Amino acid sequence: MHPSIKESILEKKDEIVEQWLEEIEQFRYEDYLQNISDSVYRSTNREFVDKIFETVDLCSDDVYERISQYSERLIQLGWPLNYITRGLQSFRQITVETLSNTGDNYCYDIEFYQEIESWIDNLINALVSDYSGSWENTVFSQKMALKELSAPLIPVFDEICVMPLIGTIDSERAKLIMENLLEGVIENRAQVVLIDITGVPVVDTMVAHHIIQAAEAVRLVGAECILVGIRPEIAQTVVNLGIDLGKFSTKSTLKKGMATALKMTDREIVDLASK
Structure with a gap:
């Protein structure tokens, strides 16, 4: 200056x-x-x-x-x-x-x-x-924190894994879910995967499409998918939108889904106190 x-x-x-x-x-x-x-x-x-x-x-x-x-x-x-x-x-x-x-x-x-x-x-x-x-x-x-915390596949029993989903699902996150899901199924030799959408606030056509794609991908690698956490409002939305979720099992709670998964792997929960 x-x-x-x-x-x-x-x-x-x-x-x-x-x-x-x-x-x-x-x-x-x-x-x-x-x-x-x-x-x-x-x-x-x-x-x-x-x-x-x-x-x-x-x-x-x-x-x-x-x-x-x-x-x-x-x-x-x-x-x-x-x-x-x-x-x-x-x-x-x-x-x-x-x-x-x-x-x-x-x-x-x-x-x-x-x-x-x-x-x-x-x-x-x-x-x-x-x-x-x-x-x-x-x-x-x-983004790194979200990637580390988002969509983990958790083994809970032999051949049974759970993937809890929380928050909004967009295209980028759906891709991450798919990658984690397929890698986890193969790594844990899972036969049944429970996708828990209890923490997903809104299930619209796009979210349902991503979930159906994930279920189909799981089927292609030799495992079965159960969708759990179907709240009444989500069930109503799915029906109103005409979304077909009939290709895989759906349950209202994780507990019911787990019982189904055990049956699919020839196991069951037994109440020892009643014997």
């Missing part, structure tokens, strides 16, 4: 900061920061504006390094990116207006506006990059 522009910015720092803090107050309730205490809100804004002025004479690479050290704090505090970018745009406007009112000749040169634009754009780019990286890491971690 040109030394004369930098000098003017630092000379007018207090005036710029005062106007900016008043200006961004109106953004607070528009960007869901109303739950933050007044003291934290003001101190964070003050700290943020101080960081802005620290970057006034830095090149773009140094701006990234300096602001990235602070952006992590903003992310952890839960400050929306929209609030930050709007705040920086407001800061740019106030800075230009404040310096233009000084009457200095350079304020009417295109270089002046380019210097201010470049300075603030570097800050915005650095913050957007850090926020985007944080979101990508969060989404990746959530």
